[in-house]
Amino acid sequence: METVLMRDIVERVLEKIQKERTIPVEASGRHVHLSRQHIGQLFGEHYQMTKKKDLSQPGQFQCNERVTLIGPKGVLQGVAILGPARDRTQVEVSISDARVLGIAPPVRESGHLDGAGSIYIAAEKAVIEARESVIISKRHIHMTPADAARFDVKDRQIVSVRVKGERSIVFEDVVVRVNDAYRLNMHIDFDEANAAGFCPGVVGEVIL
Amino acid sequence: METVLMRDIVERVLEKIQKERTIPVEASGRHVHLSRQHIGQLFGEHYQMTKKKDLSQPGQFQCNERVTLIGPKGVLQGVAILGPARDRTQVEVSISDARVLGIAPPVRESGHLDGAGSIYIAAEKAVIEARESVIISKRHIHMTPADAARFDVKDRQIVSVRVKGERSIVFEDVVVRVNDAYRLNMHIDFDEANAAGFCPGVVGEVIL
Numbered sequence: 001m002e003t004v005l006m007r008d009i010v011e012r013v014l015e016k017i018q019k020e021r022t023i024p025v026e027a028s029g030r031h032v033h034l035s036r037q038h039i040g041q042l043f044g045e046h047y048q049m050t051k052k053k054d055l056s057q058p059g060q061f062q063c064n065e066r067v068t069l070i071g072p073k074g075v076l077q078g079v080a081i082l083g084p085a086r087d088r089t090q091v092e093v094s095i096s097d098a099r100v101l102g103i104a105p106p107v108r109e110s111g112h113l114d115g116a117g118s119i120y121i122a123a124e125k126a127v128i129e130a131r132e133s134v135i136i137s138k139r140h141i142h143m144t145p146a147d148a149a150r151f152d153v154k155d156r157q158i159v160s161v162r163v164k165g166e167r168s169i170v171f172e173d174v175v176v177r178v179n180d181a182y183r184l185n186m187h188i189d190f191d192e193a194n195a196a197g198f199c200p201g202v203v204g205e206v207i208l
Numbered sequence: 209m210e211t212v213l214m215r216d217i218v219e220r221v222l223e224k225i226q227k228e229r230t231i232p233v234e235a236s237g238r239h240v241h242l243s244r245q246h247i248g249q250l251f252g253e254h255y256q257m258t259k260k261k262d263l264s265q266p267g268q269f270q271c272n273e274r275v276t277l278i279g280p281k282g283v284l285q286g287v288a289i290l291g292p293a294r295d296r297t298q299v300e301v302s303i304s305d306a307r308v309l310g311i312a313p314p315v316r317e318s319g320h321l322d323g324a325g326s327i328y329i330a331a332e333k334a335v336i337e338a339r340e341s342v343i344i345s346k347r348h349i350h351m352t353p354a355d356a357a358r359f360d361v362k363d364r365q366i367v368s369v370r371v372k373g374e375r376s377i378v379f380e381d382v383v384v385r386v387n388d389a390y391r392l393n394m395h396i397d398f399d400e401a402n403a404a405g406f407c408p409g410v411v412g413e414v415i416l
Binding site for chain 1: 304380
């Protein structure tokens with residue numbers, strides 16, 4: 001009797017520990033964040049972007065409007081625009097996308113745009129050149145300070161995350177980003193999602 | 209003096225062990241292996257495919273000829289054909305490719321085609337339907353029995369391999385395939401290569 005009870009307790013504790021170290025994973029497709037100025041040039045002065053749907057990070061949303069990316073070797077049409085407007089235009093593509101476009105942007109964290117790639121962006125009103133705007137997004141985890149305390153990690157810490165799918169992978173070099181305004185989520189791109197055989201609903205397990 | 213000597217020896221031994229556990233990694237693009245019958249239908253009866261270049265696995269080569277893959281949602285042109293002819297036609301694509309084509313083939317080892325996806329293949333003479341031919345190649349390592357002894361692994365064993373790039377990854381679920389006719393090489397597809405920020409020349413490190 002006691003052995004069974006003990007085993008039951010151990011199993012429940014292990015399950016709880018396991019659950020507490022898992023993170024929802026989302027695959028982000030190619031998208032652009034536009035500056036106020038670029039929105040004006042691409043869609044018309046004082047144009048107000050319209051919301052299609054909210055995203056997992058509070059305050060972030062996808063717009064109904066879309067743009068075309070034009071590179072030296074190829075074009076990507078119907079690329080999503082995420083709002084709200086940012087100080088600088090930022091274009092996030094996968095390495096597969098970059099190869100189609102014919103560019104080789106660096107792997108970077110969001111907002112780190114010095115030395116980023118350049119691309120032409122087309123919409124109804126214009127084609128603009130967005131210099132130093134294109135990055136391959138470095139995989140990252142958004143979390144609140146409470147999450148960080150629970151995972152025992154700090155802002156900007158590099159961790160590894162196992163994503164168990166049909167093609168299980170341990171992603172090393174995952175940067176943790178801690179902010180009160182975030183919601184717990186790991187973001188990978190479609191190359192990474194495909195490499196892991198990722199399906200929506202699969203979670204990541206943090207390995208320190 | 210002795211401490212320095214000892215450190216030197218230890219470093220050399222560690223370097224040797226490290227080197228002995230590394231594997232050359234190759235990224236395979238989408239390609240097809242055609243059956244003799246399908247070569248006849250696509251290029252003409254008794255047509256002899258012509259060699260463009262030898263591949264890393266002895267006896268395997270890429271042909272000058274290419275085909276078009278036609279799926280319900282999209283088309284991939286200029287797809288490489290690998291020789292020699294096989295008993296059954298096998299089409300290997302990445303998950304990215306499969307999404308373009310609009311199909312969802314299974315992740316499989318080469319040759320395991322029961323339940324594989326179907327696709328139309330077009331060349332000069334015809335468009336054929338290749339039923340149960342399309343797979344997402346399961347990542348794998350080719351090695352000789354001597355390699356297997358050195359790595360202390362067996363044919364069909366599942367291992368993990370760390371590929372250190374700009375986006376380091378540990379690929380779990382890597383199947384070892386041992387054969388006298390093989391040459392040591394790990395094969396991943398372009399989704400996996402891009403996820404790891406892979407560049408030619410990067411090696412994998414086997415983790416048991």
